[in-house]
Amino acid sequence: GAGVSQSPRYKVAKRGQDVALRCDPISGHVSLFWYQQALGQGPEFLTYFQNEAQLDKSGLPSDRFFAERPEGSVSTLKIQRTQQEDSAVYLCASSLDRVGQPQHFGDGTRLSIL
Amino acid sequence: DAKTTQPNSMESNEEEPVHLPCNHSTISGTDYIHWYRQLPSQGPEYVIHGLTSNVNNRMASLAIAEDRKSSTLILHRATLRDAAVYYCIPTNYGGSQGNLIFGKGTKLSVKP
Numbered sequence: 535g536a537g538v539s540q541s542p543r544y545k546v547a548k549r550g551q552d553v554a555l556r557c558d559p560i561s562g563h564v565s566l567f568w569y570q571q572a573l574g575q576g577p578e579f580l581t582y583f584q585n586e587a588q589l590d591k592s593g594l595p596s597d598r599f600f601a602e603r604p605e606g607s608v609s610t611l612k613i614q615r616t617q618q619e620d621s622a623v624y625l626c627a628s629s630l631d632r633v634g635q636p637q638h639f640g641d642g643t644r645l646s647i648l
Numbered sequence: 649d650a651k652t653t654q655p656n657s658m659e660s661n662e663e664e665p666v667h668l669p670c671n672h673s674t675i676s677g678t679d680y681i682h683w684y685r686q687l688p689s690q691g692p693e694y695v696i697h698g699l700t701s702n703v704n705n706r707m708a709s710l711a712i713a714e715d716r717k718s719s720t721l722i723l724h725r726a727t728l729r730d731a732a733v734y735y736c737i738p739t740n741y742g743g744s745q746g747n748l749i750f751g752k753g754t755k756l757s758v759k760p
Contacts, residue, residue: 576750
């Protein structure tokens with residue numbers, strides 16, 4: 535079956551522009567996570583959804599970062615007024631439920647801010 | 649959250665077994681030990697998890713120390729495709745956090 539799909543695969547933006555990154559989770563997966571991975575580091579948690587409810591956004595680095603999942607399936611991570619330090623790979627993961635189930639990751643969106 | 653210690657890197661020869669260690673001395677009694685791996689230019693991939701008993705699946709085996717302060721991921725016959733960064737991640741099912749906390753992991757190189 536289809537795995538987690540993320541688009542675009544690569545995104546280049548100029549500093550100050552807004553960007554939107556899309557995640558299509560595995561159908562039927564209740565939980566959805568966003569992570570940020572800097573070069574040479576492990577992924578770091580950004581935010582978590584259970585269906586359409588955003589239950590944890592403690593990892594979002596600033597109020598320029600905003601995520602939504604309005605119908606409990608597709609999710610969008612938006613970054614406003616991008617800065618160079620936002621350059622990273624943004625990973626999306628989904629799981630059947632938050633507790634105990636393996637997370638299935640997409641291959642990420644590599645964001646480069648010039 | 650339990651802190652983990654893993655070697656920065658390890659090397660293996662193809663078709664030989666690989667033992668990847670992880671120390672998690674501050675693990676709580678309800679933390680499961682998860683292992684994920686990340687191949688180059690891909691997202692992390694679930695490998696295996698366990699609580700107290702040793703676990704086996706088609707990908708690997710997980711050996712957990714009796715005191716649970718360490719564990720070892722065992723790849724029985726390494727292939728070139730197993731070259732990846734391997735992450736050991738204690739995860740509390742009963743806690744409020746279900747997100748994974750990755751460290752730096754162990755970069756495994758496999759030589760033909």
